[in-house]
Amino acid sequence: MASADALFSPNLVPAAVQESLPDGLIMRPLQRDDYKRGHLEVLKDLAHVGDITESEWIDRFDWMVNANGSYFILVIVDDSQERGRIVGTGTLIVEKKFLFKLGTQGHVEDVGIIKALQGKRLGTKMIEALDHIASQLGCYKTILDCSGTKEHFYVKCGYEKAGTEMHHYYDSEAQKYRV
Amino acid sequence: MSAPASLFSDDLISPEVQSSLPEGYIARPLQRTDFQHGHLDVLRDLAVVGDITEEAWVERYDWMASCHGSYYVLVFVDTKAEPSKQIVATGTLIVERKFLFKLGLQGHIEDIAVAKGQQGKKFGVKLLSALDFVADKVGCYKNILDCSPENTGFYVKCSYEQAGQEMHRYFDAEAEKVGV
Numbered sequence: 001m002a003s004a005d006a007l008f009s010p011n012l013v014p015a016a017v018q019e020s021l022p023d024g025l026i027m028r029p030l031q032r033d034d035y036k037r038g039h040l041e042v043l044k045d046l047a048h049v050g051d052i053t054e055s056e057w058i059d060r061f062d063w064m065v066n067a068n069g070s071y072f073i074l075v076i077v078d079d080s081q082e083r084g085r086i087v088g089t090g091t092l093i094v095e096k097k098f099l100f101k102l103g104t105q106g107h108v109e110d111v112g113i114i115k116a117l118q119g120k121r122l123g124t125k126m127i128e129a130l131d132h133i134a135s136q137l138g139c140y141k142t143i144l145d146c147s148g149t150k151e152h153f154y155v156k157c158g159y160e161k162a163g164t165e166m167h168h169y170y171d172s173e174a175q176k177y178r179v
Numbered sequence: 180m181s182a183p184a185s186l187f188s189d190d191l192i193s194p195e196v197q198s199s200l201p202e203g204y205i206a207r208p209l210q211r212t213d214f215q216h217g218h219l220d221v222l223r224d225l226a227v228v229g230d231i232t233e234e235a236w237v238e239r240y241d242w243m244a245s246c247h248g249s250y251y252v253l254v255f256v257d258t259k260a261e262p263s264k265q266i267v268a269t270g271t272l273i274v275e276r277k278f279l280f281k282l283g284l285q286g287h288i289e290d291i292a293v294a295k296g297q298q299g300k301k302f303g304v305k306l307l308s309a310l311d312f313v314a315d316k317v318g319c320y321k322n323i324l325d326c327s328p329e330n331t332g333f334y335v336k337c338s339y340e341q342a343g344q345e346m347h348r349y350f351d352a353e354a355e356k357v358g359v
Contacts, residue, residue, distance in 0.1 A: 039278070040278065043278055043279045046279065047279045047280065048279070048280055049279050049280065050280060050281035052278070052281060052282060056282060057278070057282075059282075060276060060278060060282050063247075063276060064276065066247070067246060067247070067249065068242065068245060068246055070246065070249065071276075093275055095273055095287075095289070096239060096242060096243070097271075097289070097290065098219065098222060098228070098231070098236065098239060098252075098290070099222045099225065099226045099228050099290060099359065100226065100227055100228065100229060100354060100359045101228070101229035101230070102231060102235060102236075102239050103351075103354070103359070105289075107275075109275070109277070109285075110277065110278070110279060131348060134350065135350040139350055140349065140350060140351035140353075140354035140359065141347050141348060141349045141350060141351065141355070141359075142347065142348050142350070143325065143346070143347045144345075144346050145323065145325070145343045145345055145346070146343055146344055146346060147343050147344070148343070148344055151344055151346065154346045155346075157348075158348050159346040159347060159348045160346065160347065160348070161344060161345075161346060162325065162345040162346055162347040163326055163327050163328065164325065164326055164327070164328050164331050164341055164344065164345060165324070165325055165342040165343040165345050166323070166324050166325070166334045166335075166339035166340065166341060166342055167321050167322065167323045167324075167342040168311060168321060168322045168337075168339045168340070169320065169321045170315045170319055170320060170321060170322075171283075171320035171321065173320075174280055174283065174320035174321055175321075177280070179279065179280045179283065179320060179321070
């Protein structure tokens with residue numbers, strides 16, 4: 001089965017957020033050829049990425065396409081160049097539970113905007129868009145984890161403090177890089 | 180093709196946890212018939228569950244099974260109890276696939292619940308240990324979970340450490356009201 005070019009339907013991207021972006025920037029679902037547009041470069045500002053070939057990247061993309069509507073990765077693209085360059089990314093994972101009447105919970109992960117474009121509210125717009133998608137898909141709530149220094153940012157995005165994140169590493173390299 | 184009878188392979192059950200359980204108790208993957216064994220009643224001690232028919236429960240189970248190694252719901256069973264009350268603990272590991280860290284896998288622990296009346300058997304600690312075993316075996320580089328500040332001591336005993344701040348945003352008024 002051929003994989004879709006877009007990870008999910010562009011109809012889920014909120015028009016209001018799209019229209020609020022500065023000229024030359026668009027927001028859309030991750031696409032199958034986005035390795036070439038520097039998707040991993042944005043993630044490198046966020047955490048250790050390591051060496052990933054284009055073929056491996058595409059395998060991961062294809063896996064996500066086939067994951068029963070669980071993965072929603074939005075990117076912000078600088079369309080002013082011919083091919084387009086990815087300048088921001090954010091992930092919403094949609095978890096289906098048994099509790100709360102077989103409820104659906106959103107998890108926001110791996111939100112990053114390239115350093116050069118920080119401070120222009122692109123992060124806020126990314127969260128707003130991911131929240132819109134979560135709400136559209138019937139999530140009763142969305143959770144995320146952040147460092148203490150980022151709390152204030154998420155409060156401005158409409159989040160509130162909920163609890164404590166705990167972790168347990170299995171991989172010593174991951175622990176070394178604090179991934 | 181119908182869904183499997185068991186949500187994942189028995190090979191992923193920690194032998195150490197299995198042998199540490201009291202006589203008559205076993206650890207195993209969630210099974211397709213577990214609505215009948217009281218799975219939801221254990222969750223009711225944790226959070227609002229609501230009215231869920233067996234058909235709807237099975238549909239959710241089948242969906243999880245079709246997610247190719249994303250959902251690992253593990254239960255403890257009191258084999259000597261009457262069938263509708265056999266499940267005494269449940270916990271979920273969700274295996275998230277990432278792009279970062281070399282296409283790494285991150286585990287999320289969710290919905291840990293132990294039935295009232297089963298306190299004092301260290302089921303919470305053993306359940307975490309069993310889920311951690313699964314996460315390690317399937318290749319997760321780490322597990323994360325969220326808990327209330329008063330429970331951090333319990334998770335430290337389970338070899339977790341404080342990592343950051345959980346934030347949330349509700350979209351459903353009823354969910355917000357009951358604090359699910």
